[in-house]
Each structure stands twice: as structure tokens, then as C-alpha cells.
Amino acid sequence: MASEHDGEARAMTPAFARPSLATPGDYFELMKPRVMSLVVFTALTGVSIASTPVNPVLALASLLAIAVGAGASGAFNMAADADIDALMTRTRNRPIPSGRVTRDEAIAFATPLAIGSVAVLGIVANWLAAALLAFTIFFYAVIYTLWLKRWTPQNIVIGGAAGALPPLIGETAMTGHVGIAGVVLFAIIFIWTPPHFWALALVKSDDYAKAGVPMMPNVAGEASTRTQILIYTLILAPFALLPYTLGFGGLAYLIVAALTGAVMIWYAWRVYRDREGSAAVKSAWRLFGFSILYLFLLFATLLAERVTAPVMSLFGYAA
Missing domain, CATH: 1.20.120 (Four Helix Bundle (Hemerythrin (Met), subunit A))
Known part of the structure; x- marks a missing residue:
């Protein structure tokens, strides 16, 4: 009887007042760490090919901003794709379809990461690189995830632009122009x-x-x-x-x-x-x-x- 009342009380409790079931590992998983590591690696290569001398502090700060931006993209993607992920064998245990993180929590987590990463890259490097990072986040989270992936078999072809931009962002962060x-x-x-x-x-x-x-x-x-x-x-x-x-x-x-x-x-x-x-x-x-x-x-x-x-x-x- 007590459990029934507990369940009813939980159902009537506003979502923002309920204790979260998520762990730090769940939020890290939202950022798609394997994809993020590839992004950082290719961006680092972009940094290395810059035609100007590379400041190591600037390079490190830029790579961290790019990594955080990639993580924000991954979290937005998981929030939007939760319905699809729940139906697929290889994705159904992700944090949102498994119930450990809600969509609102994922969006609230990703939004400041996205804004902060773009702002930091603009301040420490240049605003052209920051604009490219902002475009990458928007393209992956909105154009690819909400439109291309669900409506056209060319989703991977066109959407591949988002995953291909990190080395260009890395180089631009060092030089201030697209090379x-x-x-x-x-x-x-x-x-x-x-x-x-x-x-x-x-x-x-x-x-x-x-x-x-x-x-x-x-x-x-x-x-x-x-x-x-x-x-x-x-x-x-x-x-x-x-x-x-x-x-x-x-x-x-x-x-x-x-x-x-x-x-x-x-x-x-x-x-x-x-x-x-x-x-x-x-x-x-x-x-x-x-x-x-x-x-x-x-x-x-x-x-x-x-x-x-x-x-x-x-x-x-x-x-």
C-alpha cells in the first residue's frame, strides 16, 4: 500500500523536483566520447598543418573548446534521437532510452556546453573558427539529426560535413583563415x-x-x-x-x-x-x-x- 502511495506521489511530483537517476558516467556517455576523441584527433591534425607557428597554449585551449562542442553535439543528437535509439539493438541502452537521463536533462546539459565552447574558441582563437564550430554543432544537432537522418537516404552523405569539419576548424583556429x-x-x-x-x-x-x-x-x-x-x-x-x-x-x-x-x-x-x-x-x-x-x-x-x-x-x- 505504501509503495502505491509512493508511486502516486512521485507521479505528482514535478520532473524538476525529482531526484535524477543519472550518474556522471551517463552524462559523459551523452557526449559520445568515441566520436569526440576522433573529433579531437582530426582537429589536432588540423592544428598541426597550420601555415603559421602554433602557440601550444592556444592550441590546447582551442582543442578543448572543439572537444566540448563535439560533446554538446552528441548530447543534442541523443536527445533528439531517443525515440529511434529505443528501437535499435545497438543504441537502446544509451542513457535516454534506458531511462537514466531525460531528454530535458540532456538538453539542459548540452546547451551551456555548446554556447560556452563557441564563446571560448572565439575569445582564445578567432571568431571565424568559432563560427565554424557553431555551424558544426547546429548542422549535426538540427540539420542532420532532425531532418536528414529521418527523411533522406543521402543523410550520411550530406551529414558527413559535420564530422569532416574539425580539422578545418583546428587549422582556422591557428591561422584565422580557411586554408x-x-x-x-x-x-x-x-x-x-x-x-x-x-x-x-x-x-x-x-x-x-x-x-x-x-x-x-x-x-x-x-x-x-x-x-x-x-x-x-x-x-x-x-x-x-x-x-x-x-x-x-x-x-x-x-x-x-x-x-x-x-x-x-x-x-x-x-x-x-x-x-x-x-x-x-x-x-x-x-x-x-x-x-x-x-x-x-x-x-x-x-x-x-x-x-x-x-x-x-x-x-x-x-x-
Whole structure:
């Protein structure tokens, strides 16, 4: 009897007066830490390719602002996608669909992070970089999450712009202007995004169908998706050689980009070729897994070249 009265009392208590069930770990999860770490890593590479001398304090402050902005984007995304996440196997245990955090709590958490990150980047770096960060947050949280993801199979293609902007923001924070190197890194991630996510979509197409998300395999069919994965990869591999061609990537980058690009094409060909049963699933998982390693190796090599360039120059070697 007492439990019934307790339940009724809780139901009548305003939401803002109820004790939260969330832990600090739940709020950290709202920020999508794996995505945030990739954002910071690619932004750091953007910082390293800046054509002007890099102030380490300015670089650290800028990267922290970019990281917080990425976390705010993730929290907004989870708040908006709670209905979809509850229907999908890989996302149903996230903080909001599991009931540990409410949508209002997530929005209240994300809003000051978004505003603060943009303000800090503008103050410590420049307002062009801050404007790019603000656009990235808005594009991911609103344009992609509320519109593209729910209405078009081109969601990943167009929405990939949000995930591709961090290196451009990093470079702009250091230089105060948009440079060709940052634009090229943006384009590499932008072209990489469709084959990366569509490989996952081939495996998780039933999940996306259940949630009503119009991913490419569910709308255009698996055969068309496999063809598009191969086409995008054939464009990506040679395009990723541009940093060497333009002079901000060295010989090590050229070797890594050429070898890993060839492997990406091989895995994309396997996805195109293997269309039935377990072979199709394995090929899609292999491409998805290797695509993460591919992007990491490209950016890690660029970063390593820039970091070691001063040391190499002492011995008469160019990066």
C-alpha cells in the first residue's frame, strides 16, 4: 500500500523536483566520447598543418573548446534521437532510452556546453573558427539529426560535413583563415564517410528499418549501396594522396596513403562482390573496421610528420 502511495506521489511530483537517476558516467556517455576523441584527433591534425607557428597554449585551449562542442553535439543528437535509439539493438541502452537521463536533462546539459565552447574558441582563437564550430554543432544537432537522418537516404552523405569539419576548424583556429590544407582534410573525411557508414548499414539494415531510418540499403537496396560504396572508395583512395601532392604531406604519408588506399579498394571490392550469406556480412564488417584504421593512419601519419619535422630538419631531412 505504501509503495502505491509512493508511486502516486512521485507521479505528482514535478520532473524538476525529482531526484535524477543519472550518474556522471551517463552524462559523459551523452557526449559520445568515441566520436569526440576522433573529433579531437582530426582537429589536432588540423592544428598541426597550420601555415603559421602554433602557440601550444592556444592550441590546447582551442582543442578543448572543439572537444566540448563535439560533446554538446552528441548530447543534442541523443536527445533528439531517443525515440529511434529505443528501437535499435545497438543504441537502446544509451542513457535516454534506458531511462537514466531525460531528454530535458540532456538538453539542459548540452546547451551551456555548446554556447560556452563557441564563446571560448572565439575569445582564445578567432571568431571565424568559432563560427565554424557553431555551424558544426547546429548542422549535426538540427540539420542532420532532425531532418536528414529521418527523411533522406543521402543523410550520411550530406551529414558527413559535420564530422569532416574539425580539422578545418583546428587549422582556422591557428591561422584565422580557411586554408587549402584544411579544406583537403575536410574533403577526405567527407568522401570517407559514406563507405564507412554504409558498410555498417548493410549489416544493421534490419535495425534501421525497424527504427524507420531511411538508410541507403533500406531505400535504394543492397546492390545499389554496394556499388556506391565501391565508387566512393575509388574516388577516396587517389584523393587522399592530395596532401603529398600539395606539399603538406611527406613521403611517409604518400606511402601510407597509397598502401592503405589499395587495401580500402580491395575491401570495398569484396563488399561489392560478396552479396550472399555470411560472406557478405564478413566483407561489410571488414570494410567498416578497416575504414576506421585507414582514416586513423592517414591523420596519424600527417601528425607524426609535422611533429617530427623540426627534428628531421636538424639532420638535413625534409618531412
